[in-house]
Amino acid sequence: MQSIINSLYNMRSLDELAKKESLIHSLHPLVKLLTTFIYLSVVVSFGRYEIGGLLHLIFYPILIFSLAELPVVPILKRILYAQSFIIGICILNPLFDQHTIILGGIVISRGWITFLSIFIKGGLTAAASILLIATTGIDRLAVALRMLKIPRIFVLQLLLTYRYITVMIEEVSRMVRAYSLRAPGQKGIQRSVWGSFAGQLILRTFDRSQRVYQSMILRGFTGEYNTGAVAKVNFKDFAYLAGWSLFFIIGRIFNIPMFIGILVIGVIK
Amino acid sequence: MHMADALISPVVGGIMLINTAGVAVYSIKKIKNDMDEKKVPLMGVMGAFVFVAQMINFSIPGTGSSGHIGGGMLLAILLGPYAGFLTMASILFIQALFFGDGGLLAYGCNLFNLGFCTCFIAYPLIYKWIICKGAESKRIFRASMFSALIGLQMGAFSVVIETFISGKTELTFGTFLLMMQSIHLAIGLVEGVVTATIITFIWRARPEIIEKAAIGEALGNIYIKKVLIGILIAVVMVGGLLSWFASKNPDGLEWSIGKNSGTTEVKAQDEIYNTLQEIQSKTVFLPDYSFKINEGATQAENAWPSINSGTSISGIVGGTLTLTLATFIGLVIRWGKRKSS
Numbered sequence: 001m002q003s004i005i006n007s008l009y010n011m012r013s014l015d016e017l018a019k020k021e022s023l024i025h026s027l028h029p030l031v032k033l034l035t036t037f038i039y040l041s042v043v044v045s046f047g048r049y050e051i052g053g054l055l056h057l058i059f060y061p062i063l064i065f066s067l068a069e070l071p072v073v074p075i076l077k078r079i080l081y082a083q084s085f086i087i088g089i090c091i092l093n094p095l096f097d098q099h100t101i102i103l104g105g106i107v108i109s110r111g112w113i114t115f116l117s118i119f120i121k122g123g124l125t126a127a128a129s130i131l132l133i134a135t136t137g138i139d140r141l142a143v144a145l146r147m148l149k150i151p152r153i154f155v156l157q158l159l160l161t162y163r164y165i166t167v168m169i170e171e172v173s174r175m176v177r178a179y180s181l182r183a184p185g186q187k188g189i190q191r192s193v194w195g196s197f198a199g200q201l202i203l204r205t206f207d208r209s210q211r212v213y214q215s216m217i218l219r220g221f222t223g224e225y226n227t228g229a230v231a232k233v234n235f236k237d238f239a240y241l242a243g244w245s246l247f248f249i250i251g252r253i254f255n256i257p258m259f260i261g262i263l264v265i266g267v268i269k
Numbered sequence: 270m271h272m273a274d275a276l277i278s279p280v281v282g283g284i285m286l287i288n289t290a291g292v293a294v295y296s297i298k299k300i301k302n303d304m305d306e307k308k309v310p311l312m313g314v315m316g317a318f319v320f321v322a323q324m325i326n327f328s329i330p331g332t333g334s335s336g337h338i339g340g341g342m343l344l345a346i347l348l349g350p351y352a353g354f355l356t357m358a359s360i361l362f363i364q365a366l367f368f369g370d371g372g373l374l375a376y377g378c379n380l381f382n383l384g385f386c387t388c389f390i391a392y393p394l395i396y397k398w399i400i401c402k403g404a405e406s407k408r409i410f411r412a413s414m415f416s417a418l419i420g421l422q423m424g425a426f427s428v429v430i431e432t433f434i435s436g437k438t439e440l441t442f443g444t445f446l447l448m449m450q451s452i453h454l455a456i457g458l459v460e461g462v463v464t465a466t467i468i469t470f471i472w473r474a475r476p477e478i479i480e481k482a483a484i485g486e487a488l489g490n491i492y493i494k495k496v497l498i499g500i501l502i503a504v505v506m507v508g509g510l511l512s513w514f515a516s517k518n519p520d521g522l523e524w525s526i527g528k529n530s531g532t533t534e535v536k537a538q539d540e541i542y543n544t545l546q547e548i549q550s551k552t553v554f555l556p557d558y559s560f561k562i563n564e565g566a567t568q569a570e571n572a573w574p575s576i577n578s579g580t581s582i583s584g585i586v587g588g589t590l591t592l593t594l595a596t597f598i599g600l601v602i603r604w605g606k607r608k609s610s
Contacts, residue, residue: 004324011367040374041279048437055588059595066602082369086273089438089445096439111439118275118437125274126369133366141366151297153309158359160313161320165363168314168321176325188328194463195470198322202315202347202471206478209314216310260594261587 004176008169010078014130017070018137024068029136029144029230031237035244036132042248043124048114054121056256060244061127068135075134079126086122090115138162143230152224164212168205175201270339270421270453271364271379272428274372278435285377285431292385293358296351312348316356319344320363327463338463341387341424342417346396346468347478350388357384378431382424391420404480406469413468414461421460425453 018025024032039060046054065072094111101110133141142155179189179197189197250256274282319340326337340360344353361379364370371379399412429446432438438445472479 004321007324007368014367036373040274040372044274044277044282044374045279052585052588055591056595058592059598062595062599063602066599066606069603069606079369082273085271086275089276089432089440093439096441096444114437114439121275122273125372125374129366129373130369132373138363138366151294153297153301154293154355154358157309157312157316157355158362160310161316161356161359162363164314164317165320168317169324172321172325186328188326190328194327195466198325198463198467199470199474201322202318202467203475205314205318206311206475209311212314213310255587257587257591259587260590261585264590265586 004169004173008166008173011165013074014134015137017068017134018140020069020135022068022135024064024135027135027240028233028237029140030147031233031241032132032136033141033144033148035241036128038245038248039128040125042252043121043128045252046117046121048117049110051113051117051120052257053251053255054117054124056251057124057248059247061124061131064131064135068131070131070134075127075130078130079123082126083119083122086118090118093118140230156223160212167208171204172201270383270424270428271361271371272375272382272431274374276432276435276437277375277378278437279374281431281435282374282377285381286374287377289358289377289380289385292389293355293380296354299351300349300355312352312356313359315344315348316360319356320360327459338460339383339387339421341383342391342396342413342420342460343464343467345388345392345416346413346464347471350392353392354380354384354388357388378427382427382431386423386427387417387420390423391416395419404472404476406472409472409479410465410469414465416461417464418454418457418461421453421457422450425449 039057043054043057064070065075092111093115094109097109097111097114099110100107101113102108136144138159142159145155145158146152175197179193180186183190277285322340322343323337341353341357344356347353348356358380361371361376361383365373365376365379396412396416399408399415402408426446426449429442429449432440432445433442440448468479
C-alpha cells in the first residue's frame with residue numbers, strides 16, 4: 001500500500017521538478033536525450049576493473065543537480081533503490097574472484113574492485129536517466145522521440161500510459177485500502193480473490209479505455225498527440241552537446257583523476 | 270529482473286536495442302494493418318494497469334510471504350502479441366526513466382527479456398498451442414500458467430546470456446544460470462498462477478475480450494518462422510561478433526590478439542612495455558608511485574589491466590580530488606544561485 005502511494009508521489013514530484021525553469025530545463029530535449037545516451041555509453045564502456053578513470057564522470061550528474069537546482073536527497077534515494085538488482089548480482093564477486101591485491105597496505109579481494117566499479121557505474125547511469133526526466137518531463141521527451149523518428153503510435157501510447165498511471169494508481173490504492181480495511185492484518189491479497197481483485201480492475205480498465213477513446217474522438221482526436229511548439233536546436237544546445245561529448249571522450253582516453261593525482265603529488269614533493 | 274546499464278557492455282546494449290526496435294516496428298505495422306484504432310487508448314490504459322498491478326501484493330499460500338506479477342503474458346493474452354509487446358515497451362521506458370529500474374542503454378535487453386520472450390515466444394508457442402484445441406476454462410488456466418512460467422524462464426535465461434556476453438560480473442555461466450533459473454522458477458510459479466487466475470476470471474465474466482485478442486492475431490506458421498529466423502540472426506550476431514567479450518579478460522580484443530600472435534611478438538610487446546615503463550619511471554613526478562602487486566595477482570592467469578596492475582597512490586589521490594572538486598563546484602553553483610535569487 002505504502003509503495004503504491006510512494007510511486008504516485010515520486011512520479012508527481014518528478015513532474016513538478018520538470019516544470020522548473022533553469023539553464024538545463026531550457027535546453028532542447030533532443031540535445032539532453034543525446035547527451036544522456038553518449039554519457040551512458042561512455043560510463044559502461046569502462047572495463048570491470050576500472051574505477052579511477054570513471055570518477056571524472058561524476059561531474060556530469062553533480063553539475064546537472066546544481067544547475068537545475070534539483071533536490072539531492074530524494075533523487076539519491078531513488079538511485080540507491082535502483083541499485084538493488086546490481087547489488088544482488090555483484091555482491092558475490094568477492095567470493096568468485098579471490099585474487100588479491102594490496103591497496104594502501106591492505107590486502108583485498110579483486111572481486112571488491114569489480115563490485116565497486118559496477119556499483120559506481122550503476123549509480124551514474126541511474127542518475128543520468130532520472131536527471132533526464134527530472135529536467136525534461138515526459139511531454140518534451142516525447143517531442144525528442146518524435147524528432148528521432150520514433151513511430152507516432154508508440155509515442156502516443158507511451159504518453160497515454162504515463163497519463164493513466166496516476167489515474168490507475170489512485171484506483172488501485174482505493175481498492176487495496178478497501179480490501180485491507182475488510183481484511184486487517186493480512187499480508188497481500190488472499191488466494192481466493194486473486195482473480196476477482198485484479199480481474200475486476202481489468203474489466204473496469206477496458207470500459208474506461210472505451211470512454212477515453214470516445215471522449216478523445218469527440219474532442220477532435222485525429223491520431224496525433226499535440227505537444228505544442230518546440231523551439232529549434234540553437235547554438236546554446238549545440239554547445240551543450242559538444243562540450244559534454246568532448247569532456248566524456250577526453251576522459252575516456254585519458255585518466256583525468258590520475259593526471260590530477262600525479263600533478264598534485266609532484267607539486268607536494 | 271530488470272537489467273541495469275552497468276551490467277551490460279555498450280555493444281550488447283546497442284545490438285539488443287536495434288533488435289527490439291525492429292520487432293517494435295514490425296508490431297506497429299501489424300497493429301496498423303489489422304486492429305481497430307480503439308486499441309491505442311486501450312494499450313495506454315492497460316499499460317498503466319500493468320504498471321500499477323506490479324505493485325499489488327498477492328499473498329503466497331503456505332509461505333507467509335507475498336509476490337507480484339510482471340504482466341508480460343497478461344498483456345499478450347489480453348491485447349495480442351503485437352499490442353502487448355508495444356505496451357510492455359512503454360512500461361519499461363517509463364520505469365527506466367522515473368525509477369531507474371533497468372537502464373536506457375539496457376532498454377533493448379529488458380524489452381527482449383520481458384516483452385519479446387513472453388509475447389513472441391511463450392504466447393504463440395505455448396499459450397496458442399494449448400488453446401488451439403478450443404477455449405474452455407481449465408485449458409485457459411493451464412495455457413496462461415505455463416506460458417507465463419516459461420516466458421519468465423526464458424527471460425531469466427536471456428538475462429544470463431546478456432550478462433555473460435557483456436562480461437561485467439565474476440559469476441560463472443553455470444552458477445549464474447542455476448541461480449537465475451531457480452529463483453525465477455519460484456517467481457514464475459506465482460506469476461503463472463496469478464495470471465491464470467486473472468485470465469480465467471475474465472474469461473468467465475467477459476469471454477469476448479479474450480476471444481477478440483486472439484482473433485486475427487494467431488501467429489501462423491509463416492510468422493513463427495519469421496520470429497525464429499529473427500532469433501537465429503540475433504543469436505549468430507551476438508555469439509559471433511561478441512564472443513570475445515565472454516572471455517575472462519576485460520579487454521577481449523587484446524586477449525584475442527595475445528592468443529593469436531606468436532611468441533616472438535608477445536616477447537617484443539613485453540620489451541616495448543618494459544622500455545616504456547622505464548621511460549615513464551624517469552619522467553613522472555613520483556617515480557615509485559605504484560604499489561607492489563601481490564605475487565598471486567601477477568601469477569594469475571588473467572591479465573590485470575593497467576590501472577590495477579599497480580594501483581597507484583596517485584590514482585587514489587587524484588580520484589579523491591576529482592570527487593571533491595566536482596562536489597565543490599556543485600556546491601558553489603548552488604550557493605551562487607541561491608544568493609542571486
